Amino acid sequence: MSPGCRHLKMQELTDRQKKLLLLIVRDYIDTAQPVGSQRLVEQYKLEMSSATIRNEMAALTEMGFLRQPHTSAGRVPSEDGYRHFVTQLMHQVELPEATQHTISHQFYQARPEIEQWMTLAASVLSQQSQAISLVTAPHADKARFKHVELISTQGRQVLMVMVTMGGEVSQQILSLSEPVSQEKLSGAAARLNQVYGGRNLDEIISQAARSDALEVDISLLVIHDMRRINERITGQLYLDGLTNVLAEPEFNASDDARRALRLLEERSLLHDLLARTILH
Structure with missing residues (x-):
């Protein structure tokens, strides 16, 4: 269903249909x-007949908000039904002030490292929602170069450390044709930092060094790393609250639980799902 059609159908819902959709989603959850x-x-003491409710449920099914697993069964929410529930029917509620203070204190005590913050964010979300949380680290659409450092290690080997504006760090060992002093390495790094600072991959390629052999080699490594970073649509995944999900009634059947575990444990599949979600 296109976004335009979905929006039109949302506008057609009557107050009674909205109420029934809300109750059906909550009951099914x-x-x-x-x-x-x-x-x-019987459950919600509704002041309308079963026949009236069946007619409204049929209308909600026709509009795509409900579906019927089989002929004799009741209705379950469709993807559009869940989407409408989340965007239109749920009321925004602020966390109690005491809970907000507790969360703020937890982040205050955490080390100022993105991995620590993402792990804590996943934990807090799962605790507050009593569900599973999935958090990805911030990741820019296109990486931008911040700076590079060149460190002489031994003989002809040089360690290159590159940092992007988004905080991504990459390290590579470069084997040179002949030894180069640390002074010359630092000079080359300073020149490249001045030229490439704040630029994305396409801009670096257009400005890449072409004269000095050392700077050409370093530029090729920078371009390689920038391209690799850009290909990673999403950052590292942080999961928490798996036991919350397995406690839900849907997972009374062990087969469902095993399938869910396999999905959550298969990080590459989750990366692919997230990438497609972000791109669309």
Whole structure:
């Protein structure tokens, strides 16, 4: 369904249909069982008949917000139903002030390192939502060069350390044709930092050194690393709260639990799913 059609269908929902969709989504989240009209009447004391509810559920199904697993079953939310529930029917609620202070204190005590903050963020989210949390580190659409350092190690080997504006760090060992002094290495790094500072991959390629042999070799490594960083659409994944998910009624069946575990443990698949989500 296109975004335009989905928006039009949202506008067509009556107050009664919105209320029923809200109840059906919440009930299905709680029980993981298809929701029937009789259950809605009895569970939520609705002042309407089962026949009226069935008609409204049929209309919501026709609009794509519900689906029916099989003919004799009740209804379950569709992807559009969940989306409408999250964007239109859920009310925003602020965390209690005491909880906000606790979270702020946790981040204050954490070391100022992105890995520490992402791990803590995943933990806090899973605790507060009682669900699984999936956090990715901030990652720019295109990496921008910050600076490079060249360090003489032994003989003809040189360690190159490159840092991007987003905090990505890469290290490589370069084997030169002949030994080069640290003074010359530092001079080459200073010149490249001045030319490449703040530039993205395309700009670096257009400005790449072409005269000095050492700077040409370093530029090629910089371009290689920048290209590799750009290919990583998402950063490292941080997961927490797996036990929260496995406690849900959907996972009473061991096969479902095993499939969920395999998905969460397969980081490359999660990276691919996130990349496609971000791109679309």
